Amino acid sequence: MSFTEFPSRLLENAVNEFASLPGIGRKTAFRLVMNLLKRDSEEVKRFGESIIRLHSEIHYCKVCNNISDTEICSICSDAKRERAVICVVENITDVIAIENTRQFKGLYHVLGGIISPIDGIGPSDLKIDSLEEKVKEGGITEIILALSTTMEGDTTNFYLYKRLSKYNIIITTLARGVAIGDELEYTDEITLGRAINNRNPYQQC
Amino acid sequence: MSFTEFPSRLLENAVNEFASLPGIGRKTAFRLVMNLLKRDSEEVKRFGESIIRLHSEIHYCKVCNNISDTEICSICSDAKRERAVICVVENITDVIAIENTRQFKGLYHVLGGIISPIDGIGPSDLKIDSLEEKVKEGGITEIILALSTTMEGDTTNFYLYKRLSKYNIIITTLARGVAIGDELEYTDEITLGRAINNRNPYQQC
Numbered sequence: 116m117s118f119t120e121f122p123s124r125l126l127e128n129a130v131n132e133f134a135s136l137p138g139i140g141r142k143t144a145f146r147l148v149m150n151l152l153k154r155d156s157e158e159v160k161r162f163g164e165s166i167i168r169l170h171s172e173i174h175y176c177k178v179c180n181n182i183s184d185t186e187i188c189s190i191c192s193d194a195k196r197e198r199a200v201i202c203v204v205e206n207i208t209d210v211i212a213i214e215n216t217r218q219f220k221g222l223y224h225v226l227g228g229i230i231s232p233i234d235g236i237g238p239s240d241l242k243i244d245s246l247e248e249k250v251k252e253g254g255i256t257e258i259i260l261a262l263s264t265t266m267e268g269d270t271t272n273f274y275l276y277k278r279l280s281k282y283n284i285i286i287t288t289l290a291r292g293v294a295i296g297d298e299l300e301y302t303d304e305i306t307l308g309r310a311i312n313n314r315n316p317y318q319q320c
Numbered sequence: 321m322s323f324t325e326f327p328s329r330l331l332e333n334a335v336n337e338f339a340s341l342p343g344i345g346r347k348t349a350f351r352l353v354m355n356l357l358k359r360d361s362e363e364v365k366r367f368g369e370s371i372i373r374l375h376s377e378i379h380y381c382k383v384c385n386n387i388s389d390t391e392i393c394s395i396c397s398d399a400k401r402e403r404a405v406i407c408v409v410e411n412i413t414d415v416i417a418i419e420n421t422r423q424f425k426g427l428y429h430v431l432g433g434i435i436s437p438i439d440g441i442g443p444s445d446l447k448i449d450s451l452e453e454k455v456k457e458g459g460i461t462e463i464i465l466a467l468s469t470t471m472e473g474d475t476t477n478f479y480l481y482k483r484l485s486k487y488n489i490i491i492t493t494l495a496r497g498v499a500i501g502d503e504l505e506y507t508d509e510i511t512l513g514r515a516i517n518n519r520n521p522y523q524q525c
Contacts, residue, residue, distance in 0.1 A: 120419060122412065123389045125378050128370045135367075136352050147341045148374065149413060152387075156375040162340075163372035165333045169353065170361040173330050182357070184328045207327065208354060214325060 126152075180225040180242050182207045190214075190223060197221045199256040203246065203275065205229050205263060213261065221259075224249070229262055229271040238274055246275075250282045257285040264291065331357075385430040385447050387412045395419075395428060402426045404461040408451065408480065410434050410468060418466065426464075429454070434467055434476040443479055451480075455487045462490045469496065 121127040126148065133144035151159050175181070176188035183189065190196060190210075200221030204210055210223050226241045249255060258279055262268035276286055292310040293302050302310075326332040331353065338349035356364050380386070381393035388394065395401060395415075405426030409415055415428050431446045454460060463484055467473035481491055497515040498507050507515075 120416070122393055122395065122415065122419075123378060123387050125370075125374055125389055126387055129374045132367045132370045137355050138348070138351070143343070145413075146343075150342050151371060151374060152378075154375075159375040160372055162337045163368040163370075165330075165337045165368075166356060166371070167365055167368035169330055169334045169356060170359075170364040173328060173357075182328050182331055184330055188327055190327065208350075210327065211325070214327075 179223045180227060180245075181210050181223055195220075199254060200259065201246075201249065201255055201257070202259040202261050204261050205268075209261065221257075226262075226271070229265075229267045230274055231267045231270075241271075243275065243278065247278055250279055250284060255284055257287060260286065260288045262288075384428045385432060385450075386415050386428055400425075404459060405464065406451075406454065406460055406462070407464040407466050409466050410473075414466065426462075431467075431476070434470075434472045435479055436472045436475075446476075448480065448483065452483055455484055455489060460489055462492060465491065465493045467493075 121130070129148045129151070130141065130144045133139055133147050134141045136144075139147070151162065172184075174183045174186055176183045176191055177186055178191040179188060181188045181190065185192075197220050201224050202213065202219060202221055203224045203226060204213070205226055205228060207225055210225060213219050213223075224242070224246050226243065226246075228236050228241055230236060230238055230241070246258075250258065258275075260272045260275060262271050272288060279286055290313070291306065292313065293299065293306065299307065326335070334353045334356070335346065335349045338344055338352050339346045341349075344352070356367065377389075379388045379391055381388045381396055382391055383396040384393060386393045386395065390397075402425050406429050407418065407424060407426055408429045408431060409418070410431055410433060412430055415430060418424050418428075429447070429451050431448065431451075433441050433446055435441060435443055435446070451463075455463065463480075465477045465480060467476050477493060484491055495518070496511065497518065498504065498511065504512065
């Protein structure tokens with residue numbers, strides 16, 4: 116079924132909006148809109164409003180740039196978190212991923228991207244100045260660089276290291292190595308090479 | 321990544337709404353919401369409003385029950401369409417499918433479903449009375465039953481035939497047979513059996 120003509124412009128608009136989402140084609144978009152049409156009007160109104168409110172009411176935390184319902188996010192305002200350790204991440208999905216491990220008790224700093232000359236993203240487009248400001252103010256002992264293990268991630272790590280190494284702090288990165296559950300046979304050679312070079316005493320593992 | 325905790329209730333609400341759509345899991349829903357978050361606030365507002373307007377402003381055609389922006393849909397109000405032939409379909413997606421073939425110049429009648437005792441849908445839940453009313457008024461020469469080729473579709477066809485056969489009209493159904501592009505080897509035996517019994521002279525094909 117191709118969709119050359121719609122019996123209603125309202126229907127067509129809604130389908131076009133859904134089809135603009137990543138990974139949603141026009142057929143899927145039409146199926147989703149038909150599902151909405153079958154629902155209660157209250158339910159559909161709530162759906163639409165949840166999208167509008169997402170933009171009009173959401174805040175970005177003034178301290179770490181994480182998404183938040185309030186000016187300061189729930190992590191930054193949590194008195195139980197370790198304030199001396201800051202984990203630097205690319206975006207808020209990384210915050211959610213690390214939070215779900217329940218292994219990290221410090222604070223975050225969301226850069227809002229990584230340095231990528233090919234996409235025209237330089238250091239000034241990211242929240243790097245505010246990170247340096249935090250370090251300069253003192254009270255921070257460790258910065259964990261938790262960026263992607265890509266060329267851009269490595270570039271950003273290097274840039275951040277250069278900017279922050281003059282302060283009296285420890286700068287660490289996430290451990291690189293063979294993922295848990297992976298077979299050695301199928302691990303790429305760079306990962307395996309690093310895993311051998313950075314081997315740990317058995318007890319630590 | 322599992323989503324046990326969200327940094328924002330607004331974000332969580334939007335993800336839950338998207339995840340309520342058919343075929344959209346929580347991971348996909350999160351990805352879609354993150355895409356919306358990156359957009360202009362005007363664009364997101366338009367997205368949300370297109371959903372709300374879908375329910376608050378859309379009409380169902382008074383004549384054929386097709387979806388429409390106006391009280392009478394564009395097909396029913398088109399003076400060029402053949403008013404004596406009515407194609408009976410299950411829902412509006414079928415109208416769009418048949419319209420896209422550009423082969424049918426008559427009008428439609430959308431039943432709003434098919435008879436399905438297992439789902440508790442009986443004849444009185446469908447727009448069958450209004451169809452009979454149209455036929456009774458006269459001026460109609462042919463009713464085309466274009467329902468699904470399922471048990472429920474066959475039941476509905478039979479019921480409609482019983483209700484409408486007393487009027488002086490022709491009642492037809494869509495041709496059943498081997499689909500164009502299908503190989504005989506992989507065609508199911510019922511379809512192939514019907515195709516042999518209802519064979520056409522070569523010129524007609």
